[in-house]
Amino acid sequence: MAMNEVHRPKPFRMTVFLPIISGVFLVWLIASFVDFANFTLQYLIGHSIFLFMSPFILCGGILLLRYRPNIGHVVIGLGAALALLWIYMTESATFSNSWIALNASEYFYNQLYVHYSKLRIICVALLLITLLCSITRLFPSDWCFRNRAISERTWPAIVITALFMVCWFAKSVIPYRQPIIIDAMESEIKILHVTKDSLTFHETYIGIFGNGKYYIAKNNRELFHYSFQETTAEGVLTENLQAEARAIQTLPELKQISEKSPKALRALRAEGWYVDQHSRGTVVASFTTENSTLPPKQLVDFVQDIENAPLHGQVWHSTIRDVCLQFCYDPIAGLGYRAENQRCRTGLDNKEHCL
Numbered sequence: 464m465a466m467n468e469v470h471r472p473k474p475f476r477m478t479v480f481l482p483i484i485s486g487v488f489l490v491w492l493i494a495s496f497v498d499f500a501n502f503t504l505q506y507l508i509g510h511s512i513f514l515f516m517s518p519f520i521l522c523g524g525i526l527l528l529r530y531r532p533n534i535g536h537v538v539i540g541l542g543a544a545l546a547l548l549w550i551y552m553t554e555s556a557t558f559s560n561s562w563i564a565l566n567a568s569e570y571f572y573n574q575l576y577v578h579y580s581k582l583r584i585i586c587v588a589l590l591l592i593t594l595l596c597s598i599t600r601l602f603p604s605d606w607c608f609r610n611r612a613i614s615e616r617t618w619p620a621i622v623i624t625a626l627f628m629v630c631w632f633a634k635s636v637i638p639y640r641q642p643i644i645i646d647a648m649e650s651e652i653k654i655l656h657v658t659k660d661s662l663t664f665h666e667t668y669i670g671i672f673g674n675g676k677y678y679i680a681k682n683n684r685e686l687f688h689y690s691f692q693e694t695t696a697e698g699v700l701t702e703n704l705q706a707e708a709r710a711i712q713t714l715p716e717l718k719q720i721s722e723k724s725p726k727a728l729r730a731l732r733a734e735g736w737y738v739d740q741h742s743r744g745t746v747v748a749s750f751t752t753e754n755s756t757l758p759p760k761q762l763v764d765f766v767q768d769i770e771n772a773p774l775h776g777q778v779w780h781s782t783i784r785d786v787c788l789q790f791c792y793d794p795i796a797g798l799g800y801r802a803e804n805q806r807c808r809t810g811l812d813n814k815e816h817c818l
Contacts, residue, residue: 477526478536478597478600481592481593481596482525482593482597483591485521485543485589485590485592485593486517486522486525486542488582488586489518489546489586489590491513491582492579492586493515493518495575495582499576499579502511507535507555509789514546514549515547516542516545517545517549518542519542520539520541520545521538521539521542521543521593523538524537524538524539524541524542524597525539526730531598533601536597536600536601537601538551539593539597540597540598543590543591543594547587548587550583550587552621554583555815556815557803557807557809557817558803558807560635560640560642561580561583561584561635562632562635563641563642563702563786563803564576564577564579564580564630564642564785566639566640566641566642566784567641567784568641568643575644583652587628591627592617593619595619595623596617596620599614599616599620601611602614612778636786636787636791637787637817638793638806638807638817639785639787639791639792639793639801639806640792640802640803641784641802642801643802644804645802645804646803650670650671650678650741650799651671651673651708651740652669652670652711652740652741653669653670653741653798653799654671654736654737654738654762654766655667655735655737656668656684656735656736656737656766656793656799657734657735657737657794658673659728659730659731659732659733659734660731660732661732662686662687663684663685664683664728664789665681665682665683666680666681666682666684667680667766668680668797668798671700675700675705676697676699676700677698677700677769678695678697679697679698680693680694680695681694684785686790687789689785689788690783690784690785691789692781692782692783693780693782693783694779695778695779696774696777696778696779697774697775697776698773698775698779699775699776701772703768704765704769707761708765710761711759711762714762716758717759722748724793724795724796725737725793726793727793728751728752729753733751733752733753734751735749735794735797736749736750736751736762737750737794739798747790747794747798795818800818805818806818
């Protein structure tokens with residue numbers, strides 16, 4: 464017995480470290496969840512019990528590593544798998560999306576929501592590495608790669624997790640959305656003018672309502688930047704501007720050139736005009752230098768007249784965020800379709816469909 468205990472293989476440092484750090488972040492996630500969800504005993508009912516059980520199972524697995532390593536790896540894998548299952552069951556590509564939560568504006572959500580979502584993402588990465596490492600440690604010792612047992616390697620788990628995180632990110636952040644639900648009156652006409660100068664986009668958005676009120680928003684956003692500032696003001700159309708607006712709605716060019724999902728400008732220097740009419744649904748007419756189409760002169764003149772008109776009302780300054788570093792932000796978002804329920808819906812087939 465003494466000889467067996469002396470020669471009993473000790474667990475690898477990474478094998479012990481991963482479940483410990485995963486457990487720490489998991490407890491942190493639970494604390495944030497309890498605070499964010501206004502916790503009551505009802506959260507212990509159903510699949511949420513998986514989340515609360517996981518830290519205890521991870522702790523038990525760590526204790527078993529010293530004396531029963533194989534059983535310890537199985538228990539650790541079970542603890543990680545239960546927490547991942549809970550996150551999977553509470554995550555959605557459309558709603559309750561942890562990546563889209565990072566686009567949240569301080570105007571709509573407090574930072575507790577963003578903090579909770581960050582912890583979910585971190586926990587997924589740590590728990591998945593822990594789960595894969597636990598599985599790897601159970602491989603037979605004679606399975607080797609480059610003269611070293613696969614059961615002693617950690618990098619496969621890290622590589623697989625990295626690939627999974629990239630795929631999860633790509634699926635979640637496109638199309639651009641903010642974690643808000645909007646159920647309000649839509650503007651009759653939406654106009655977006657975009658000029659691109661290298662990595663910088665200069666945008667002017669105008670939304671016109673049937674009661675004669677309009678909103679004009681301007682921003683300068685840059686690629687590789689997480690956030691940008693937007694200034695929005697309101698005004699009232701004069702009789703001349705109302706007549707121009709009615710004339711624009713009848714322009715034949717807006718009916719002939721239409722795209723449901725116009726693409727963002729990609730050339731180093733480019734310009735685009737986009738028009739969306741509420742009566743036509745989400746069909747957007749686009750005129751860009753990239754598709755070699757010129758906007759109608761009446762449209763350009765109308766936007767210039769709006770910009771030169773005096774404003775009446777409030778002015779708002781807001782911060783717009785894009786976790787995709789402005790690569791997911793597109794003309795549809797620039798036209799004001801940014802809410803989750805505007806870009807994505809659950810169809811009759813119970814599948815999520817996005818613009």
